[in-house]
Amino acid sequence: MADSCCSATRNPFTHTETPAVSVAIEDLSKSFGPLEVLRNVSFKVEPGEIFVLMGPSGSGKSVLLKHIVGLERPTGGRVTVDGRAAAAEETREQIRMALVFQAGALFNSMTVYDNLALYPREHRIADEAGIREKVMRALQILSLENAAEKYPSELSGGMKKRVAIARALVMEPQLMLYDEPTSELDPVMSATISEIIATLKDQYHVTTIVVSHDRDLALNIADRVGILMGGKLVFLGTRDELRGSADPRVVDFLNPKIDLANPRFKQLET
Amino acid sequence: MRTLTRVLEGIGSTLQLLVRSLSHVPTLPRQWGRFIEQCYLIGYTTLPIVAILSFFIGSVLALQSGYSMENFGAKQFIGSLVGLSIARELGPVMCAILLAGRVGSAIAAELASMKVYQEIDALETMNIPPARILVLPRLAAVLVMMPVLAIIANLVGWFGGAIVAKYTDFIAIDPPAYFAALRRFMEFKDVLNGLIKAEVFGFAVVLVSCNIGLNTRGGPREIGASVTRAVVTSLILILVLDYFVTKALL
Structure with missing residues (x-):
């Protein structure tokens, strides 16, 4: 969890401090036509915290991230940044949010x-x-x-x-969002990016939300982790709680076994 | 019904983009670099093809009218016919069609590519409105460059007609006689009406191409689809607007 050190974001250029911001997702739902991508997702990211949102491809992680920066509008529920509606234009004027896109x-x-x-x-x-x-x-x-x-x-x-x-x-963001920052990178470069994210948070106390399915990133730098599956939040806790989770969905996601005798894609066919 | 809905949606989003772009007009002075760059792309790079086509349109017009009017003993009016046709109709329409094919397609491709590769999303997260830095400089540039292109199209087209009128055996009208006929029946208003048309067409082509590019959804294949849509929509729009603007100016 965020500690007292992180109540203010330090500007990397001027070294002045501004209050770190929180993010609240309340009963967020999003549909594209008949396709329901997010279903009543709720969680809160504390000021100065690194929150890693994990989940399989297509589980709605990037869509959720776009709601936080106001690029998508919710079908139901609400997203607030420091108590202000994320979709409102004024919020983007008042709070400096930066999104690092998956492809840059x-x-x-x-x-x-x-x-x-x-x-x-x-x-x-x-x-x-x-x-x-x-x-x-x-x-x-x-x-x-x-x-x-x-x-x-x-x-x-x-x-x-x-x-x-x-x-x-x-x-000079108060809120940094990363969309799959380590995808398509070799393991060493992935570790480097994880180190950069953690360093920026440590030095500048920026509230950070990372969408990723990089297990190493989550288990090494996250203060808390959420796991989205099928548009629903199935896990929310610290990285130690994640390691100790007995939920078979979480265990299977973090340590998938390669079963050549009974492959998953064959099960999907049936 | 779906087509009608899409057309109405397109008109609505284009007008919204226009309003959003105009709301950023006060920022234009500090976008001087972008404005000059767009003037270069819209004006300078389109100029050679406008000149070539105008020359040959003027030539063909002189040739055809010379061939037909000789039968009525009216070939001395070739200059008037070529002059008026180019100034009032062919010059602006041809410039706009070339603009749609050369500039409109490029704008749609560039903005569609920026949309597909999330550069537009990146601008929005930076709180930099795409209408301000991507659309407004292009609209301003086309307003400045389109009359210039139309004037050059007129001059080159008239000149092409004069050359053909002199060197074609069955016409054989000297340039002084050709230009005297051109001046006799043409008023400043005719040229001005042509420039107004060019302005309206050019503005519409750029606005529509920007809107189609910015509303691209999907993957790289959609970039090509957006370019086609921008050119086809622009061509239809030019001809529809041509009727209404001509009627309004008569």
Whole structure:
């Protein structure tokens, strides 16, 4: 759980502190036509906490994340960030939320530098010299100084993820959301990204929500973990509670056995 | 019924995009770089093909009208016919059709690709409205560049007609006589009406292409579908608007 150290988010550039924000999901339901993706999901993320939301592919994790940043509207229930409706435009103006997309969502027509500089330029946060300082500092934090003038197409998968995190960091976020940050990466790069997420939380006390099915990430850096299956929350607890869970769905999800005699896809066929 | 609903939804979302874009007009002065870039893409890169087509349309018009009017002994009016046809109708419509094919398709492809690869979502999470930085500079640029393209189409088309009128044996009208006929029956209002049409068509093409690109859903295959939809919708819109604008300006 979040401790007293994390009641305020420290700005990585100015070192000033702003109150860390909480996120509350209350009876959230979402349907796309007849397809029910989320069913009465409820949980709360405390200020300064790392909350990892796990679950099989297609269980609704990314859809839930999009509700938090206001990219989707709930069919039922509500999502609030620090008590404010997540879907409201004012919330995005008042609370700095950054989402690191699964594929990075970097602007392909811009260099890495311009990708990072876009937010401060558009919001006129600083003059060009100040923006340069901020961008280079963010690149330095993620060890990307040499990539500043490269285009996204020239970067490896791991570098793209780090650039996406750096771009989010430039926003000086109070709430960081990561959508599958370690997918499509080799184990070492996955561990690196997990370390970055934990370090950013430790140093800047940013409330962090990570959507992932990376077991190692959850068991090493999460304060609490939720598991979504079929649009329903089937587990909510600390990582130690996750390790000790006897729920067969959780056990099977975390330690799936490869059974060649009785493969799962054959069971799905029947 | 479903088609009608989709058409109405399309009109509604296009108008919403227009309103959202116009609400960001005060930010235009600080988007000077984007505006100039779009002027270059819309104007400069479209110019060569506009010039080539205008030249040959003017030439063909002179050739056809010369061939037909010779029978009535009215070939001295070729300049008037070519001049008026290009200024009032063919110049603006041709510019708009070329804009739809060259620029509208590129806009739809770029914005659809940004949508599919979540760049638009990324902008929204950064609280940077796509209407402000992606649509508004394009709308402003087309308003500036479209009359320029239409004027160049007029001049090159008239010139093409003059060349053909001089060097075709059965016409053989010298340029001074050709341009004298052109000036005799043409008023400034004719050219102005053509420029107004070009402005309306160009604005509609860019707005519709932006809206279709931004509303793309699905995977990479949908990018191609959006480009086709943007071009087809633009072409239909140009011809429908042509009727109404012509009627309003007569």
